[in-house]
Amino acid sequence: MGDATTGYLAAWAAAGAVVATGLLHLLLTVARPRAFFTWTAGLVTVAPALLPFTADLALAAVFPAVGGTVTGLLSGTAYRVVPDRSGETR
Numbered sequence: 001m002g003d004a005t006t007g008y009l010a011a012w013a014a015a016g017a018v019v020a021t022g023l024l025h026l027l028l029t030v031a032r033p034r035a036f037f038t039w040t041a042g043l044v045t046v047a048p049a050l051l052p053f054t055a056d057l058a059l060a061a062v063f064p065a066v067g068g069t070v071t072g073l074l075s076g077t078a079y080r081v082v083p084d085r086s087g088e089t090r
Contacts, residue, residue, distance in 0.1 A: 013066045020070050024078055034078045041071040 020041055027033040045067025049060060 009062060009066075013070070016066070017070045017074075020074055024074055034075060037078065038071060038075050041067065041074070045071060 020037075023040065024033070024037050027037050030036055045064060049063035049067065051060075051063075
């Protein structure tokens, strides 16, 4: 069920989810908070996903999976909670 880094990755994933939630709350003051959050979270997900390519390819698949899951869940929640102030119709 994993090795010594499994708990380490789980702890960082939990911390990242809390930070992403805080960022989403801070972005409620901008015009398009969902779009800005999705771009920011996507870029933050890509950065650590590229790092393991220097050493461990299996670890490189974990970071996009975790980042994509956190980004998708929080974006979906924001879509239902945050009002759309861009003037676009859904």
